[in-house]
Amino acid sequence: MDQLLQHVVNALVLGGTYALLGIGLTLIFGIMNVVNFTHGALYTFGAYAMYLAAVALGLNFFVALPVALVAGLALGALLEFVLLRPLRRSDIDTTMLVMIGAGIILQSGTLWIFGGVAKAVPTPFPAEPLVIGPVSVSYVRLFVLAAALALIALTYVTINGTKLGRAMRATFQDHDTAALMGVNVSLIYTATFAIGSALASAAGALLGPVYVVFPQMGDLAAVKAFAIVILGGLGSISGATIGGFILAFAEELGAGYISSGYRDAMGFLIIIAVLLVKPTGLFARAERIG
Template sequence: MELVLLTQQIMNGLVNGMTYVLIATGLTLVFGVLHIINFAHGEFYMLGAFFTFFAAKLLGLDYISAGIVATLGVAVLGILANRFFFWPLRKEHEFTVLLSSLGLALLLTNGGELIFGADPKYVASPFADGIVPLGPVIVTQQRMLIFAVGALVLVLLYLFIQKTRMGKMMRATAQNPEGAALTGVDIRRVYTVTFMVACGLAALAGALVGPTAMIFPTVGTWAVLKGFIVVVLGGLGSIPGALIGGLILGVVEALAGGYISMGFAQAIGFSIIIVVLLWRPNGLFGAARRA
């Protein structure tokens, strides 16, 4: 019985961890390529969940179609966010850009409360109540969907960055923006695509996790905190680090919640950050940046 409980907690932690990975990958992509810390990233997660809810309710779409529409819609909003809040400040001090992202986060949160209402909502999914028995371990179909889609998206993102022309442009920009521009790389296009992909990933996470918990306009605060914990844990700018860091955080939280208390599970992420920063200031997979 003890082994079954342990296995169940680990499985729950891996699924939760994949959610963190989807959120953190967008954050680390923006930082790794553009060297921008985007505090508004969690709000795009919130928008993904609400857009899925309203696409299903108002347009009559099924859950999968609503999630796709929401992801694409928020990706377009990411383009607009870059156009008005980040691209014009690209030559300003990093602190100015950070303040701009905080302002955007407040704008989206308060705008969400005004448009969507403050009452919690629930994203309906046909997979929410379905059970997948894995031996003695039980997992809902929705959680299996989260893990499967998350793994597929990470593989596709890796292939995009490594194999496509835009991916090569993004890697060149990450290494040396000025040098990349001199060789003909369209830096503005790189900014646009990076924000579009990052916001789309956050929205996809919101669409997938929405059926597992109530959603409300301030849920983005939770999302961005989890994302930053994972990014710091794995290493700023490291996508493999985001993957490993997210899964580690998910499993550790699940074990702490199952064997100690849920309250302690919420605090353990910050404890992990302190330990990692004392041991490896650049994260588990982060590389030291040159001054």
């Protein structure tokens, strides 16, 4: 029982992280129909931005976080403007491949600049965990969970409660109609990609200090993000959030009670199962895309 409680707490903490990873990707995927293979690289970028701000520049931890987020926003806007805008009319394979190329460049560039040795980012939180009965959890993880939920809520409000969000939703439904109704679709695409990138970067900045920072850290994160998106359905923020928690629970309980070797397979097995039952994801709100 104690073990189960600990697993549940772990999954809740991990789920927030996964949700944050997923929502950035689901936005870009859903609205732009771009398989964003720079998602992992942007996650890594955020972690290194955090490292530079907090360690090299010596900024306060809580100041460095928004710096990394804004850096991700800027890089995302730049990537969209330079690489995706000229290819607006191309199909999903071409843009995906361009994103793969950009991902390779970003990752190799990181390796070249920083080397392969992992970096640690110190946190202002105590190393001693919070212990409640049989369960214990570190303060930094609780902070990350809170920050992730706050960012998810902020994104949700942006999409559902602002003018920009309305335009984004209109573009998601039908970009031609949106354009006819006076929406600046190019601007929406740039904004979408920038927001998605900022979320990936923020995830990296929050998790870099929890884990360690190294050039390949984004690879596994990207795979998880893809799994979360399919669980939640394309373009759905709440779907991605719930998808993140489902994945975290599946992994925790799978590793705890089935086999740790198959921990990373749990998410994918769920995906395959979901597609057998409900091919558009658990929480799809739109028709099939593609």
